[in-house]
Amino acid sequence: MHYSGMTLYHNHKISSPNHMQHHPTDHKIGRLIPWQGKDYRYFSGTAYLGMGSVPPFEQEILQGIQQYGPNHGASRFSNVQLEVYEDLEQQFASGARAPYAALLSSGFMAGYLTQTLLCEMAHTVWAAPDAHPAILPANYQPDPDQSFHEFANECIQKSHQVKGQTIAILSNAVDTILPAIHDFNWVKDLSPANTYYLLVDDSHAFGLLGKGIYGTYHQWKNLPAHLIVAGSLGKALAIPAGIILGDAYFIEKVKSSATFRGASPPAPGYCQAFLQAEKLYEQQQTLLQENMEYFFKRIDNTSDQLRYDPRFPVVTFKNSGWAPKLLEAGMMISSFSYPRPEDAPVDRIILSAYHTKEDLAHLASAIVSG
CATH class of the missing domain: 1.20.5 (Single alpha-helices involved in coiled-coils or other helix-helix interfaces)
Structure with a gap:
């Protein structure tokens, strides 16, 4: 299976000397990474809010584990059910201004289940060039050289060439490589002769964009499309879980699916910690x-x-070669090839709440x- 878009991650082993070295570590990753006897300032990863460096948050997790145990390996529909899952779903839906929510064990699972159901419902699927593999159908290959603006214009044009179709539009909320925060107001220009489902992957938006910590659902809920937001809670929010937000019809399809009913939910202690945090x-x-x-x-x-959006904590270097230079100066940044393995690495800075002013200066x- 081949995916385009954001599919190449830090653990992708590439032998070229131009690529970022790997730095195995056996402890929690924070603002400093010890390596070969020296501490390096860390500007990579996805811990945007630095929750792992917040002792009261760790305490909430420990208390949650003490209350619920290390894991809950049963179906959500077994005869004994933990209230914490429904509590989290209700709180998240309320905070996001969404009708309903469904909680899953990971963001990838949330995205995968959502796009699978949409593919069953839709005549056609249109995926943005930077769509994450979790929300892409098997063998679907967006054009990585197409810009998001070009993709939007293409969707508008194609929508006016068909009638009576159910069309699923799949996109990330954020292109974290450019970086760019996507605007979906162009959906208003789609032909009204079709039915549209808009799936937005908020994995890099939860905790950063939109309504409080709850992402972009409220921002796009009045577009002329059935809005579904899915994503990981494991990045800025530091909870190993995924969530789907949508209307009653779609969330009912999610919760009645064999995948949802058969899968174990997230570890309940983390969910309890989220509710307190x-x-x-x-x-x-x-x-x-x-x-x-x-x-x-x-x-x-x-x-x-550099390229950056002042609303988002990622900075991309226009030219590669910065990673080894900054490593020499005591700083580790993100560096990996994109979009193809043979391409030059994309060097990026990721800012976090745990960074000090001294780090940034x-x-x-x-x-x-x-």
Whole structure:
């Protein structure tokens, strides 16, 4: 099975000397990574809110495990049911301004189940060029050279060439490689002669964009399409689980599917911790926002070298070669080939709430001095 888009991750082993080295570690990853006797400032990963560095959050997880045990390996529909799952679904749906939610064991599972059901319902599937493999049908290959703007225009044009079709549109909320936050207002320009389902993968939006920590559902719910938002809670929110948000009809299809009924739910202790952690998330959001403003201000005159959106904590270098240079200066950034294995690596900075002003000043200075 071949996927295009964001499919090449840090553990993709490539022998070329131009690629980022691997740094195996046997402990929690935070703002500092010890390697070969030296501490490196870490600017990679997806822990945008730095929740693993928040002791009260860890305590909530430990208390949740003490309350519910290490795991719950039974179906959600077994005769003994834990209330925490439905509590999380109700809280998340309410916070996102969505009618209903379905909780799953991972973001990939949430995306996969959603796109599988949509493919059964739709005559046609249109996937954005950066759509994550979790929301792509098997053997579907978006054009990685197409821009999101070109994709949107193509959807509008194709929609006016058909009538009476059910069409599924699949996209990430964010292109984390460019980076770019996607706008879906163009859905208003689709032909009204068809029925549309819009699936947005909010894995990199939960905790960062939209309504509080709850993502972009409320932002797009009034578009002329049946909106479904799916994604991982394991990035900014640090909960190993996935969620699907949608209307009663679709969430009922999810919960009555053999996949949902047969799969084990997430570990309940983490779900309990999530329910207790809203203020901690908000605190970390404030810290991240301050860090972003501080850092972006210091790299303001480097537009010839960098791409970024001030609303999102990822910065991409326009040219490769920065990873080894910054490693020499004591900093690890994200670096991997994209979109093909033979391409030059894409070097990126990921900012987190756990970074100190000193970390950010050190990084900015290294970039500005070249």
